[in-house]
Amino acid sequence: MTASQDLGERRSIRSLDFLVAPAIAVAFAVVGFGVIPAFGNDYWLNAILIPFLIMSLIGLGLNLLLGYAGQASLGSGGFMAVGAYVTYNVLLRLPALPLPFALLIGGLVAGAAGVAFGLPSLRIRAFYLLASTLAAQFLLEWLFNQFPWFSNYSPSGLISAPRLEFLGYDLTDARGRYLLTLTTVSLLTWLAYNLVRSQTGRNWQAIRDMDTAAAIIGIPVGSNKLLAFFVSSFVIGVGGALWAFAYLGSVDSRTFSLDRSFTVMFIVIIGGLGSISGGYIGAAFMVLLPILIDRVAGALFGGAIDGGQIQNLQHALFGALIIFFLAKEPNGLAALIKTFAARICKPRSSS
């Protein structure tokens, strides 16, 4: 049994029915663009909503590659770094270009890097690919750390956005960065939602389910794999730029370490492979759970045990929860929620 078959056995989960989708989208838009900016305070925007939205976007990017096209990658951190550093250099060196174009160029270059490091996928599959994409992670992280040109010879190696403004609006306060993030994330989610329902998305799913069979029915396997790497890395690159400038403000290459790639992978697997909403649910899990554990532990043991020790325990608890959810619902929390919703809507059906 090859690993590509393993991946293929996961059901593609339709997160939203087509009639419900517009209604939910409108509701989210009203809350996201209207209610939250009007009432949310800076802590909520900065510490919870902005990282949650950005990690959802990055999870979505990897989900396109892993959940839809079946190609595993641990290079997400590296591609995030490409997006962030390229956007930074475009903003710095081409002052005439507005912010959306800088983000776009950052994403495109990250996409190109994704294609370059996706080339081995033409020869190798599944788990070996996971290992070879680590080459991208380490090489890119090293590259941005090693050559000071990328950080404009900043002595600490830190980069921070030269300007966050669009059409004369200053986006540097929490509300502005939140709106920038939300707009970008909504736009890309909408594009991804349509993409996976297009011919391209169906080609990807055919390749994921069995690439030999996909080739036999005439799907160009190689170019579709590379396209998946491009689109996925594009989304991840844009996410990386947002992570650097809309969330953290200033970053160095260590921000995009292997741990970041692991986090993204967790988001996709725990949220649900092959599901657009899975990225959001997984990101909520990965972003909110540590904060929650932190709060609870602080309330229970605050002062009684030394802080470093609490951190060790949190680490262990987090790992245990991850294993628990993987064992409990291998298809991801998106599937769990869907089953739960179905049970509530149709209480009498036997399924």
Add this chain to the structure above:
Amino acid sequence: MSFLLETIIGGLLVGTLYSLVAIGFVLVYKASGAFNYAQGSLVLCAALTFVTLVDKAWPPLAAGAATLVLMVTVAIAIERLVLRPLINQSQVTLFMATLGLSFIIEGLSQFFMGSTVHELDLGVVDLPIALGDILISRLDLIAAATAAILVVVLSFFFNRTRIGLALRAVADDPQAALSVGIRLNTLYRVVWGVTGFVALVAGLLWGARQGVQFSLTLVVLKALPVLIIGGFTSIGGAIVGGLIVGVSESLAEIYLGPLVGGSVSNWFAYVLATAFLLARPEGLFGERAINRV
């Protein structure tokens, strides 16, 4: 010339240590079909336990025995509590589960035994040995010899005994193995127990080399390219892969490093492994997969 030779020999010695860690992966991969990321944390856990016991004035042999018991117990518990509920899941899911597992082991080890750097003294005087005008680290030499002995014993155990034969059957097809009467649970316990033992040896040798601290877990990242080059299913492949990675890494650090500004050893092994994958997708000694529709 002698400098080149010294580099190569040093690389070979480090390479045997890589192989030692990689063998732990091969065993688990053959039995449970999982790439066990937590192997690195097991190595840390073993070294930390040993050092903590020795610090409490236990005699080294007793400390070693107690650590061995702990490691074998932990390894068997991992198989029972983590991998068995996840049976039949995809490799990526299993990998992520062992990643979560590494959080648990690292968190708990450091919670109970602290996160300060410990010295680990195996009683070896680390003076270099001179062979002609080549200097060789005595510690590395002893570590390599230990690793080599362990490798020979393990290869014998898994190639020439009934348990080894059973392991090969399970690696090939667990259901078929069950149907001919192989006791899967016993086999899992044996393999995971051996894995705990290998982690202990690796922990002691690596710990003596670079001190017992959190960075020991990063050994796992060195083992991955070794496995790619050698193939996930072959003990012999893990050895050859380890030697290739060890030598090429030290050569790259010395000859390629200065050209691009240093610290190439972080990524060189991965680029090398990718190059190998492009030429031979199943690794040097891995089993070729045939795809049917």
